[in-house]
Amino acid sequence: MLDYDEEAERYDALRGGEPRAAAAAEAVLDLVPPRARELLDAGCGTGIVTRRLAAARAGTRVTGVDRSAAMARQAATRLPGAVVRADSRRLPFADERFDAVTGVWLLHLAPSAADARALVAECARVLWPGGVFVATVDKAASHNVGSDIDAVLAARPGSLVNDAAERVAEYAAAHGLNRAGQARFTGCGQGRSPRRTIADLRRGWFVTLPPESALAAAFADRLAALPDRDRPRPDPVFTLHAFRKTR
Helix, strand or coil: CCCHHHHHHHHHHHCCHHHHHHHHHHHHHHHCCCCCCEEEEECCCCCHHHHHHHHHCCCCEEEEEECCHHHHHHHHHHCCCCEEECCCCCCCCCCCCEEEEEECCCHHHCCCHHHHHHHHHHHHHCEEEEEEEEEEECHHHHCCCCCHHHHHHCCCCCCCCCCCHHHHHHHHHCCCEEEEEEEEEECCCCCCCHHHHHHHHHCCCCCCCCCCCHHHHHHHHHHHCCCCCCCCCCCCEEEEEEEEECC
């Protein structure tokens, strides 16, 4: 797992920057009702998407929350006074406070199914009845674009997918959240090259391949043998699901 305090300063540059943020924000807003006046961005990271959500809706007050101190500091420079450092499994907000809650690239970070359930439960708790929860699903699968890099990575050990679409729908339904739509957007600038994938591997990006392990070294060697080491393969396409609170 990445150390997001260490990653904060370079995170945006390595993850598609403003073009990716613009695509994500546009897709999120397609699923958030125009009447929403209070929006929470859970796991807001550096605030690069959060800022665009706020800028696009003049009548909507947007709050960001992130557990990483460094990420929250970065976000606060983009949304002064509107960012809270907290764990999204224990949100420091009253019940039914928000008209919409978003969790972009959040649920896949849950270390267990219980943690993913807790994240969804908290997002549901602070959501007003009739409000909408929007979250990315199937993030890891989105990065599989059928490339030669994916063929190499297919042999790595598997892990529990806590943001699988059906799993998230199950968590949501348990808290009165019913499916209310979906959207897709391209992760601009996130197409993997062999060299970049090796760098991500060595930074702990792949949770089942500990960076210092012999297994990680073997995968690095296989990736290094691929042609066109600096050519990005196609960008991933991410999926957002929306859920409306009915009770």
